[in-house]
Amino acid sequence: MQVTRRVFTSGLAIGLAAPAVLRGASAQGGTIKIGQVVPITGPAAEAGKYAMAGAKLALEKVNKAGGVLGKQLEIVTEDDQTTNPGAVLAFSKLATNADISAFIGSIRSTQMHAMAPDILKNAKPTMFGGTDPTLTKLGNPWLFRCRPNDGYSGRVIATFGLDELKLKKWGIVHSTDAFGTNGAKALAEALEKAGVKPAIIQGYSNQSQDFTPVVLALKQAGIDVLGSYFTFENDLGIFARQLRQLGVTAPWVGSPSIVNVTALKLAGPALYNTYGVADYAEDSSPEAKAYADAYRAVMKVDPDNQSSWCYDAVSLLATAINKAGKTDPQAVREAMLSIKGYKGAEGEYNFDQNGDGLHGYNIVQNKSGKIAFAKHIEFKD
Amino acid sequence: MDLVLQLLFTGIGIGSVYALVALGFVLIFRATNVVNFAQGEFSMVAAFLMVIFAVDLEWPYWLSFLLALAGMALYGVIFNLGVYYPLRHRTYLPVIISTIGASILVANTMLALYGPQPQVLSPVFETPGFNVGPVYLDSQYLLIIVVTMVLVAFQYWFFEHTLLGKKLQATSQDKEMASLLGIPVATMIMITFVYSAVLGGLAGILVAPILFVSIQMGGTIALKAFAATIIGGFGDVAGAIIGGLALGVIETFGAAYISVPYKDGFAFLVLVLFLVFRPQGLFGERVAEKA
Known part of the structure; x- marks a missing residue:
């Protein structure tokens, strides 16, 4: 067959268009x-x-x-x-x-x-x-x-401590990184909204090797409930052990890291009976x-x-x-x-207009190392 | 008063760990004139060896302990041959960089093997601690304090009253003179690395039940121990011990009475003050005087 200019042009056009057509076809049926x-x-x-x-x-x-x-x-x-x-x-x-x-x-x-x-x-x-x-x-x-989102975790910790545990003398311990500071702020705001001023708010820097000063400050403040925002499990583990060793037995409601597998392994019995907020609870x-x-x-x-x-x-x-x-x-x-x-x-x-799908958290409790569902707290706003 | 005693106990406990690691710094510095930036990793490696022997393989605690220390001695030999020995005739700078490289390599090897999650090592004693009056004494901290005191006494006896100790001292003071006197300098330096690795390892194993075993554990302790050595006077054994204890106590009291988040800041503030006003440290000699 003689290749005329028309045949050549048509051939070229088909050749160029084919991948797109084929892709379209594959998308249709794929x-x-x-x-x-x-x-x-x-x-x-x-x-x-x-x-x-x-x-x-x-x-x-x-x-x-x-x-x-x-x-x-x-x-x-x-x-x-x-x-x-x-x-x-x-x-x-x-x-x-x-x-x-x-x-x-x-x-x-x-x-x-x-x-x-x-x-x-x-x-x-x-x-x-x-x-x-x-x-x-x-x-x-x-x-x-x-x-x-984290805005809810502070409110959930406050609501659970005030309404369920009925405790009012709060101590808050938090990491001084962005997560810990914002979390503690949300918790303190939620408490203050309910008319409760935390007895003590104590920050610590990540990878602290010793929490004795923090625990002694909590003890001196005479808290009856503790809220916490820990970023790293090893900090949480060291703190939990020293808290119990130095005789602070107040109920403790922590941010999600308190119930994660690594924290449970590191802290062991020191975390028994504590509460934590968890977005997923079986x-x-x-x-x-x-x-x-x-x-x-x-x-x-x-x-x-x-x-x-x-x-x-x-x-x-x-x-x-x-x-x-x-x-x-x-x-x-x-x-x-x-x-x-x-x-x-x-x-x-x-889903709200911002794109947030969930508006509440679960509270779970560490029962001898096993995590048990305690309560779901949902907010309308 | 109860508060002060409690803080004092914790401060001395933490300070003892700094002191043990600081001792390792000082020994290597005296023998080689080089700061070993992988000193913290000695602690970390030993703690992981304990995890391998005592936790993973479930071997008896004391057997694991001895094996971990033996492992550290071997590690000291390898470290000396791989990191220091090939560069021994160079200035201090390539050696320092070599130790930094080794520290990164070791930390990342452990990360690759064990992942970032901290591991648990159970304490030596089953009783976690007891109260003496109003003060709670953590048994692991108590053990650390006792071991540090024993080691200080041993160190004094070893360096002042044994031939090997005197040979080591001679090497650290003047290598050329020592070698002219027939002291095998390379072997002496090797022994120093081995001893330093075992010492750092011991600190790591002792502190692991408190701080958990993670790749970061070495770095955090080493930084404070380094500050302790400068405060004590670089190259001075007594200075390293006093510097370590002082640092532990200062940061604990600073945290309790001034601010917890700035706890690490107090340690380094003291370091800066020393560097400005007394760079030779508590016990160090002025370099000019030494010359």
Whole structure:
């Protein structure tokens, strides 16, 4: 066949257009993709494994129930190396894949702050687990939080201590980093709102080797209840032991680190009978229990909040995309905001205009090293 | 008064740990004229060895303890051959950088092996502590204080009353002269590294039940011990002990009576004051006088 100019031009046009057409066709008949930024290497690699397992459980559940918009759901993961630059890089890499309809970000607030500008630019719904209250107040419409923010933990600790334990002479111990300072501030504000001024607020710097001065100050103040915001488990462990050794027996309600596995291992009996706030508690609802059973069957360890929020994130995205009837980001965003009363593993989701899905915490108690659900405290605002 | 006694006990306990690590600093400094920035990692490695033997392998505590110390002696030999010996004829700078490199390498190796989560090592005694009047005495701290005192006495006897001790002293004072007198200088330095590693390791093993075993544990202690050596007078054994104890007591009382978050600040404020007003430390000689 003689190649005329027309044949050549047509051939060239077809050649150039083919990949796009083929890609379009594959998107039509293929899967719906969710990108997940997760620590696969670095200090949080262990937690990253849990996060991926949680997301995968939800994925299997969704696909078994018929998938999303009649297609199978697929998760594409990228390693954040447990660092901020790593998270930014991982997100950018995923964002270049136009087939990805929505994202799952990090459980670390600092990484979310680092990725937030790119998430805004990318303009697709991104679920996350970081609990810094300011993240949903950045004016970034694409952020959706699947854990209660730290603003609630202070209120929950105060409410539980005042209403349930009926104790009024508060001592607050907190790390002087951003997390600890803001948490203690929220707790003190919540107490003052209820007309109770804390007897003593004592900060400490991370990696303190000795808490004797802190414990003696608490003792002298004669507190009858203790609220705490510890960042690192080793600090918590040293403090807990010295607190009990020096004879302070007041009930203690702590931020989430007080009930995590490492803290329980390090402090042992010194933490028995203490209370902690926890976003995920196995016995808090039938959904949480069902999740725990499914997770344990696969992972052979007890689930915690590292995985539960990812499980909810995938389920919520599937629900929102199905509700929207398409993967158009704006439509999915609106569908997500209209989700009310969705019962997830972490609790009941009612997204507000800021993108916060959960508005309460569970209180759990350390009963001889086993964590038992005590009460769920929910706020309307 | 009860408060003061309680704080004093804790301060001396923590100070004893600083003193033990500071001793290691001083010994190596005297033998090689170099500050060993991997001194803190000696403590950390020994604590992890204890975790391997006593926790992972579940061997008896005292056997694990002896094995960990033996491991530290071996570690001291390897450290000397790998980090110091090849650079022994160079100025102090490459050696210091070499020790910093070793410290980073060791810390990250432990991170790769054990991860970032702290490990638990049970205390030597089953009784965590007891009250004497109003003061609570933590048995592990009590043990640390006793061990430090015994070691100070041993050190004095060893350096002043044994031939090996005198050879070590001669080496640290003047290597050339020592070698002319037939003292094997390289071996003496090797022995110093071994002793220093064992000493640092002992501090790590003793403090591990209190601070837990983590890759950061060495760095935190070493920084304070380093300050203690400067306060005591770099190169002075008695100075390191007094400096360590003083630092422990000052930061504990500073935290109790002035501010807890600035606890570490007090230690370093004292350090800065010493550097400005008495750079030779409590017991150090002025370099000019020495010359």
